[in-house]
Each structure stands twice: as structure tokens, then as C-alpha cells.
Amino acid sequence: DRRIKIAPSILSADFANFGQEIQAIESQGADWVHVDVMDGHFVPNITFGPATCKAIRPHIKGVMDVHLMISPVDSYIDAFAQSGADFITAHLEAGPHIHRTLQAIRATGAKAGLALNPGTPVEAAKGLLDDVDLVCVMTVNPGFGGQKFIMSQIEKIRSLRSMIGDRPVHIEIDGGVDPNTAPLVAEAGADVLVAGSAVFKGGSVSNSAPYGENIRAI
Ligand code: DX5
Ligand code: ZN
Numbered sequence: 001d002r003r004i005k006i007a008p009s010i011l012s013a014d015f016a017n018f019g020q021e022i023q024a025i026e027s028q029g030a031d032w033v034h035v036d037v038m039d040g041h042f043v044p045n046i047t048f049g050p051a052t053c054k055a056i057r058p059h060i061k062g063v064m065d066v067h068l069m070i071s072p073v074d075s076y077i078d079a080f081a082q083s084g085a086d087f088i089t090a091h092l093e094a095g096p097h098i099h100r101t102l103q104a105i106r107a108t109g110a111k112a113g114l115a116l117n118p119g120t121p122v123e124a125a126k127g128l129l130d131d132v133d134l135v136c137v138m139t140v141n142p143g144f145g146g147q148k149f150i151m152s153q154i155e156k157i158r159s160l161r162s163m164i165g166d167r168p169v170h171i172e173i174d175g176g177v178d179p180n181t182a183p184l185v186a187e188a189g190a191d192v193l194v195a196g197s198a199v200f201k202g203g204s205v206s207n208s209a210p211y212g213e214n215i216r217a218i
Helices: 018-027 050-059 074-082 098-107 122-128 153-164 182-188 211-217
Strands: 005-008 032-038 063-069 087-091 111-116 134-138 170-174 192-195
Touching: 005 211, 018 032, 018 050, 018 211, 032 050, 050 063, 050 074, 063 074, 063 111, 063 192, 074 087, 074 098, 087 098, 087 134, 098 111, 098 122, 111 122, 122 153, 134 153, 153 170, 153 182, 182 192
Parallel strands: 005 032, 005 192, 032 063, 063 087, 087 111, 111 134, 134 170, 170 192
Antiparallel strands: none
């Protein structure tokens, strides 16, 4: 199913109202909810962990897409699986044993995602495409929302799409996705578009921000 899915990232949402923000974006067209976990070690920012994922899970009707920007990863996989994550995505760069990490994620019953930083060649994913359900191509350096899209990653998306062939593997794009960059990545072969600032700009649910308009614009 190559229909384009929009996965708003709650990194740009109102941290004091996650439940309401999630209900707002899902009622206004979000397909997945992208949850950016950061540990202040793998990336220079700290957001939240399994407890927050567990707390927001009941408010998510659709897919909870957990993006782990943490290192090491393996000791936290069970906690994120138990929090109710549908997808658990780990960074290839987070440690020396990514294949083991992907197996551990799948062993919990969650779907496994592999995230590649802008500096990581797409060939790194070559031997892992039967061990993943999703490859997340970072189009910004992870850690913050609202950054500029890195155009050089578009060729990586195209190469990845041909490497994946007819495997049931999503290509998720994460960082700087907005109405200008979305068509470029969709044309290159992406099918899940993460968007934080492009969706949540205009303030929080308390002032009935135009989430639906922002989502449809992408
Ligand atoms: C960055 C996160 C992204 C980020 C996207 O480290 O992984 O998901 O929230 O935010 P925007 O869409 O504002 O670039
Ligand atoms: Zn993310």
C-alpha cells in the first residue's frame, strides 16, 4: 500500500497536552503518531521515555511509531514494546550490533524500523532489508524539530526504494518535511512522511490550531 501516510511528530506538540494534541491530529487526518524519544547521549536533546509512551498510548487510535534516538538501545526495547509501540525504530549508528537489535524488537511482537542518519550511506541497509518493516531516512540531523531539509538525502531514498524491491518495507522520511519537500520525497519512493513543525505550527490545541489544514497541505 504505497498511499502516502502522514505521521505528525509530537516533538513539536504542546508537551503539557499530549492527549488532546493527539486526539486533534488524529481527528484531522493524521495516519500515524510519531514519537521522538531522545536520551541526551545519542542526540543533544532529551524528550521522554517509556512512561510517557505508556501514558499517551490510550489516546492513539492509529499507529504509535516510536523513534528511538538513544544509545545503547537493547536494554530499553522491552519497556517500549510494553508501552504499546506498534513500530520501534532504532538507529543503525546507535551501536555495533544493529542486526541483533532489530531481532530483539521483532521478538517483542512490535514491527522493527531501521533509522539512517544523513551521514550513513544507504548501502548500510543492504543486508538488513529482510529484518525490518520500515527504514527511516533522516533528512535532518536528529535532535530537534524545525530544521532545514537536507536535499542530498533524496538520492538515498531513490536507491533505497530500488533496494527494497517488492518487500513489504515502508520508507519513512523524517525531518524538514513540509509542502515543498513532501512531493520530492514521495516521488523518490517514500510512503510515510513524518512532520513536526509543519503540522504543529500555529500553536497548541488550546487555541484550536489548523492541524487539518497543515496536514492536508503536505
Ligand atoms: C528529529 C526528529 C524528527 C523531528 C521532525 O530528531 O526525529 O521526527 O521531530 O521535526 P520537523 O518535521 O519539524 O523537522
Ligand atoms: Zn523522528
